Amino acid sequence: MMTSHKPSRRAAILLMLAGAAILSLSGMDRPLCGPQELSRADDLYRQGRFDEAARLYAQIAAQDPASYGAALGMGRIQLLRNSLSEAETWLKKARELNPQEREPQALLGEVLYRRGDYAAAAPFFESLGQKAKAEKLKAFQDRTPFLIESGPDVSALPFVVTDPLPQIKVTINGQEGTFLIDTGAWELHVMPAFAEKSGLKPLATTDKGIYAGGRTASNAHSLADSVRLGDFALRNVPVVLPQSPGGPFQVDGIVGTVVLYQFLFTLDYPKGRLILRRNTPEMSKSVRAESEAAGAAVIPFWLAGDHFVYAWGTANGAGPYLFFVDTGLAGGGFICTERVLKEAKIELPKEGIQGMGGGGAVTSYPFTVDLTLGKVRRDKVRGMYGAIPPGFDERQGFRSGGIISHGFFRAFAVTFDFQAMALYLK
Numbered sequence: 001m002m003t004s005h006k007p008s009r010r011a012a013i014l015l016m017l018a019g020a021a022i023l024s025l026s027g028m029d030r031p032l033c034g035p036q037e038l039s040r041a042d043d044l045y046r047q048g049r050f051d052e053a054a055r056l057y058a059q060i061a062a063q064d065p066a067s068y069g070a071a072l073g074m075g076r077i078q079l080l081r082n083s084l085s086e087a088e089t090w091l092k093k094a095r096e097l098n099p100q101e102r103e104p105q106a107l108l109g110e111v112l113y114r115r116g117d118y119a120a121a122a123p124f125f126e127s128l129g130q131k132a133k134a135e136k137l138k139a140f141q142d143r144t145p146f147l148i149e150s151g152p153d154v155s156a157l158p159f160v161v162t163d164p165l166p167q168i169k170v171t172i173n174g175q176e177g178t179f180l181i182d183t184g185a186w187e188l189h190v191m192p193a194f195a196e197k198s199g200l201k202p203l204a205t206t207d208k209g210i211y212a213g214g215r216t217a218s219n220a221h222s223l224a225d226s227v228r229l230g231d232f233a234l235r236n237v238p239v240v241l242p243q244s245p246g247g248p249f250q251v252d253g254i255v256g257t258v259v260l261y262q263f264l265f266t267l268d269y270p271k272g273r274l275i276l277r278r279n280t281p282e283m284s285k286s287v288r289a290e291s292e293a294a295g296a297a298v299i300p301f302w303l304a305g306d307h308f309v310y311a312w313g314t315a316n317g318a319g320p321y322l323f324f325v326d327t328g329l330a331g332g333g334f335i336c337t338e339r340v341l342k343e344a345k346i347e348l349p350k351e352g353i354q355g356m357g358g359g360g361a362v363t364s365y366p367f368t369v370d371l372t373l374g375k376v377r378r379d380k381v382r383g384m385y386g387a388i389p390p391g392f393d394e395r396q397g398f399r400s401g402g403i404i405s406h407g408f409f410r411a412f413a414v415t416f417d418f419q420a421m422a423l424y425l426k
Helices: 009-025 035-046 048-061 066-079 085-097 103-115 118-126 131-139 190-197 282-295 340-344
Strands: 148-151 154-157 167-172 175-181 188-190 206-211 216-229 232-240 254-256 263-268 273-277 297-300 303-304 309-314 316-325 334-336 353-358 360-373 378-385 402-404 412-416 422-425
Touching: 035 066, 048 066, 066 085, 066 103, 066 303, 085 103, 103 154, 118 131, 131 216, 148 422, 154 167, 154 216, 167 188, 167 254, 175 190, 188 206, 188 216, 263 282, 282 297, 282 412, 297 309, 309 402, 316 340, 334 340, 334 360, 334 412
Parallel strands: 175 254, 188 232, 316 402, 334 378
Antiparallel strands: 148 232, 154 273, 167 175, 167 216, 188 254, 206 216, 216 232, 263 273, 263 412, 297 422, 303 309, 309 316, 309 360, 334 402, 353 360, 360 378, 412 422
């Protein structure tokens, strides 16, 4: 015979507590990752707080594997970290979850481009309407871009001049010319007269580049069979052919970041030289150890698009802001956005000055500002307002405070390490 018993009040409370403990152990008390959490992660991304955003995106993806926003967010951030395999995995997942969206296509194209798999990258850019770029990448069907044919582990090229911007000698298809170094540029830019001299034939399609002040200029594209940088001989180098000389300098071209990040490189301003090292994990470890032993500041950076290097800094104590490390500003060290102009309480003169960018004349307003990049500080740096293209501060999907440039870095040897994703300033 069964006997029934009414549980006491104490027993009922104990049962409730036990049930709560079981739910807690099963994970049922974890916060659900819904639209609010995804919106918060996206907001952290827009603020440039990438590590925090990545942690939240990863949590959302773990709880909801079908979250397109989380997969895309993780893909974006892994690409900013230059972690190409991880970025590719997340972006492919995002594309599978939402095949109609264009951004995963664009970012997958960037992954393949950075990896040097140009022919595979071409269809991605073509699908986005970037026909000129796709056409150039297809030309690499049977070629390895930036193939280092010969050279030592390290080579140093003396600057022809250091100011107003560093210039070096570059040999293209056997013809030597004088080229600016500019991390704000992307590939190897060759001006019309020197392009003809060195036998560079433009491909059929042209496109437009965006330069200072939002000015645009038409560019053609080509492929250089051979390029010599110091003791390094390279084959199959992609080239941009501006359709007009542009800019204030009488040079034969510009060496941009896409060329330079084939190496672990140093802009040694005090000694007037560009140092190129083979871009290997072993070299990265060696250079970092040497830099730290020499007391260099180590500044983490992020890489957006094909050449946009960003690092955290401040202006007149305001910030921090993500600054685009663009060394190609002649006569200055900083260009700020309207937001930074207000927050840093920067005062402008009533009249501006006329300058020249890659797309033509630009009016800017000079000022001085106290800047930091990481833990490095420079006071009374000459800055300019008005040269940033419209929408620049949100162009990459996150907020930027402006451009930090030549006038800030002039006192340092600045090493760019794309293995460790760090700048070393000493």
